[in-house]
Amino acid sequence: MAAGKLYIGRKVRDLRLANQATQQQFAERLGISVSYLNQIESNQRPVSATVLLALADKFKIDLSDLSGAEGDRLLSALAEALTDPLFSSQAISHQELKMVVHNAPGIAHALIAAHQAYRHNSERLASIDDTLGRASTVVEHTPYEEVRDFFHFMDNYIHEIDVFAERLADEIGIGDQDTHAALSAHLENRLDIRINRSTGTGDIIRDFDEERRLLTLSPYLVPASRDFQIALQIAQLAGDEIISQLLDKAAFRSSEATEICRMGLHNYFAGALVLPYGRFMTAAREVRHDLDLLSARFGASIEQVCHRLSTLQRPGQKGVPIFFARIDRAGNITKRHSAAKLQFARFGAACPLWNAHRAFEAPGQVIRQLAETADGVRYLCIATQVTKGDRGFHAPRQHYALALGCEISYADQFVYADDMDIGNRTAFDPIGISCRICERANCAGRAVPPLKSRLVIDHRKRGRLPYHIG
Numbered sequence: 001m002a003a004g005k006l007y008i009g010r011k012v013r014d015l016r017l018a019n020q021a022t023q024q025q026f027a028e029r030l031g032i033s034v035s036y037l038n039q040i041e042s043n044q045r046p047v048s049a050t051v052l053l054a055l056a057d058k059f060k061i062d063l064s065d066l067s068g069a070e071g072d073r074l075l076s077a078l079a080e081a082l083t084d085p086l087f088s089s090q091a092i093s094h095q096e097l098k099m100v101v102h103n104a105p106g107i108a109h110a111l112i113a114a115h116q117a118y119r120h121n122s123e124r125l126a127s128i129d130d131t132l133g134r135a136s137t138v139v140e141h142t143p144y145e146e147v148r149d150f151f152h153f154m155d156n157y158i159h160e161i162d163v164f165a166e167r168l169a170d171e172i173g174i175g176d177q178d179t180h181a182a183l184s185a186h187l188e189n190r191l192d193i194r195i196n197r198s199t200g201t202g203d204i205i206r207d208f209d210e211e212r213r214l215l216t217l218s219p220y221l222v223p224a225s226r227d228f229q230i231a232l233q234i235a236q237l238a239g240d241e242i243i244s245q246l247l248d249k250a251a252f253r254s255s256e257a258t259e260i261c262r263m264g265l266h267n268y269f270a271g272a273l274v275l276p277y278g279r280f281m282t283a284a285r286e287v288r289h290d291l292d293l294l295s296a297r298f299g300a301s302i303e304q305v306c307h308r309l310s311t312l313q314r315p316g317q318k319g320v321p322i323f324f325a326r327i328d329r330a331g332n333i334t335k336r337h338s339a340a341k342l343q344f345a346r347f348g349a350a351c352p353l354w355n356a357h358r359a360f361e362a363p364g365q366v367i368r369q370l371a372e373t374a375d376g377v378r379y380l381c382i383a384t385q386v387t388k389g390d391r392g393f394h395a396p397r398q399h400y401a402l403a404l405g406c407e408i409s410y411a412d413q414f415v416y417a418d419d420m421d422i423g424n425r426t427a428f429d430p431i432g433i434s435c436r437i438c439e440r441a442n443c444a445g446r447a448v449p450p451l452k453s454r455l456v457i458d459h460r461k462r463g464r465l466p467y468h469i470g
Contacts, residue, residue, distance in 0.1 A: 006052075007102050009043040015059060016041075030054045043102050074153070075101045076343035076433075078108045081115040083437050083450070109153075116145065143257035147264055148336075150250060156337040157313040158268055160242055165272035168238060175279045179299045180223065183230040183274075187215065191237055195230070203390065208233060220391040224301040228270055235269035243269070268311075275300060275308040281319050284309060288415040289320070291366070291384070291404075303386055306402050310337045320410045323379075325403045327356050334400070340407050341377050345434035352445040353431045356403035359383040368416050370408070372428040374440055381405040382416045441469045 016026040027037040030051060039045040047055075055061060078097055082090075101108050169175070173182045187193045197219045198204070205218040206229045215233050217226060243265045252258045275298055287293040294305045303326065312319030323338035331349035338344060350356060355369035362385070369381040382404050389397030411417035421427045432438030435447045444464045449455055456468040 006046050007043045007098075008047055009041045010102060010105065012037075012047070012055070013041040015055070015061070019059065029058050043099065074105055074108050077112050077152075079437070081112050112149075116142075143252075143254055143260050146252060146254075146257045147261045150252075150261060151264065152337065155313045155339060157311050158246065158265065159314065160246065161239060161265060161269050162272045162277055162311070162314065164239065164242055165235075165269050166276045166278065168234075169273050169276040169279075172273075174274065174276055175298075179274060180227050180230075183227055183234065187230060187234060191234070193233065205229065206232070208236075222301075224295075224299060224304060227274060227299060228301075228304065231270035231273045232266055234273065235266045239266070239269045271304060271308055271311075274298065275304065277312070277314060277317075280308060281312050281317070284312075284319065285413070288413055290415045301386075302384065303400075303402055306404050307335070309404065310339060313339055320406050320413055322404060322406050325350070325356065327401045327403060329360060329399060331357070340379070340405070341375075342373060342379060342405070342407075343433065345437060349434060349447075350403075351432045351434060351438065352447060353429060353443070354383075354403070355381050355429075356383040356401045359385040359401035359403075360399065363387075366416065368420065370420060370422060370428045371405075371431045372425075374430070374432060374438065378408040378428050379405050380408055380411040380414060380417050380420070380422070382414075439469070 016023070019026070021029070023034050023037050023041075027034045030037070031054060032051060036045065040047055040051070075097060078101060079094075082092055082097070172186045176182075184195055187195065193208075193213045193215050196214055196216045198207070198216050205221060205225070207216040208214070209216070215230070217229055221229065243262060246265065247258055247262060250258075250261065252261060280294075280298065283294060283297055287297075289309065291302050291305050294300070295302050298305070300308075306324050309319065310322050310324035312322075321339040323340045323342045323344075324335070325333050325337075325344060326335035327333055327350055331352075333344055333350055336344040344350070354371070355367045358367050359365075365384065367383045369383075370378065371381050372378045383401050385399060385401050387397050387399050389395055406414065408422055411420075411422055430440060430443070432440055432443070435450070437450060438446075439450050439453060440446070442464060446465060449467065450469065453469045457466075458468065
């Protein structure tokens with residue numbers, strides 16, 4: 001497929017303003033006319049290879065930072081919001097959506113937020129109507145979704161925390177010695193906090209007594225979880241100032257969202273501490289993203305490794321653009337991020353044809369799949385099942401499928417692509433984002449009709465589906 005033209009007017013304009021340059025000054029430095037620069041900034045013309053090289057040379061920027069990954073995420077979210085029947089009277093083309101995303105991303109974000117508020121109010125009214133006359137509690141998920149979108153549109157990479165955590169990891173000696181020994185020594189010698197093992201059988205896995213400077217951990221934690229909890233305690237103390245500054249800038253609408261995000265940033269810090277950016281990315285390349293080998297080398301869980309791989313988006317030092325999701329048995333996506341073109345649905349379950357669902361049928365195995373989305377982009381997809389929960393015969397456990405993958409052009413960097421017929425187009429399974437926004441007309445796995453398509457019912461004929469998608 002031919003490469004698409006690159007319209008990055010907003011980014012070029014932001015770069016010019018950041019350098020406090022007029023269009024005349026900026027155009028002279030790039031060696032182009034003012035009229036051409038004006039057309040680029042207004043997205044009337046794409047940038048040429050010559051201009052891209054000039055931007056990299058004159059302003060010392062990474063060309064990958066000018067890619068459309070951020071725009072792809074915003075475009076996907078906006079397109080999904082506009083599939084709502086609320087907008088059925090508006091025939092909005094894909095090109096119009098791209099114009100809004102490229103030229104006025106703030107308006108796109110505002111429309112997504114307004115649609116999300118509309119959905120919540122509609123769900124609340126429906127819940128009240130359904131439970132009228134009975135005691136009930138209406139659960140509002142807005143703070144969680146607000147935080148989810150914060151990480152999503154930050155590309156799941158928090159530069160300030162990541163760099164700080166990597167410096168601290170070097171100071172502690174992560175990678176040069178046993179991770180548990182390094183973390184424990186730092187906690188006790190530098191932060192004056194003792195580690196104690198609980199003798200109870202409750203569900204508390206970590207308890208910090210600030211007055212006694214005592215961190216109590218459950219004795220039943222597996223080593224990877226134990227070390228992560230120690231790293232989390234370090235994150236809460238060492239990263240407090242930088243995390244508070246980030247939360248102030250984020251300006252969440254509620255204190256609940258702020259504290260949920262604070263927890264997420266603590267977790268991010270802990271992950272960046274036990275899996276330092278440079279060391280981890282180098283190791284990932286060496287072992288060709290072999291999850292088992294990365295887990296063994298860093299003493300981390302498979303889920304921690306998958307999650308960390310999806311955050312390798314540091315400007316000038318990016319890893320492979322990866323999508324990552326965690327899915328429960330009901331098909332709910334409980335974690336999601338994509339640095340690739342594939343974007344997960346904000347609402348609803350994942351595509352039933354995706355290999356992630358098959359992971360539950362083969363515990364402990366890595367399930368591989370070659371897949372193609374409706375836009376013609378092909379992917380290498382891998383999935384594996386993990387079990388989480390307390391130890392003990394009667395302890396409840398949760399089973400999740402971890403899904404990871406990349407666009408097929410990066411497949412050679414993954415050990416999982418070995419012996420797969422990636423050159424054969426017919427080897428790729430057709431998948432979608434979710435049934436409610438997928439427009440594949442003849443999919444046997446479809447659960448519900450697409451929201452914005454007209455359904456044609458022919459009582460004389462019956463195919464795979466009881467309707468035709470017009």
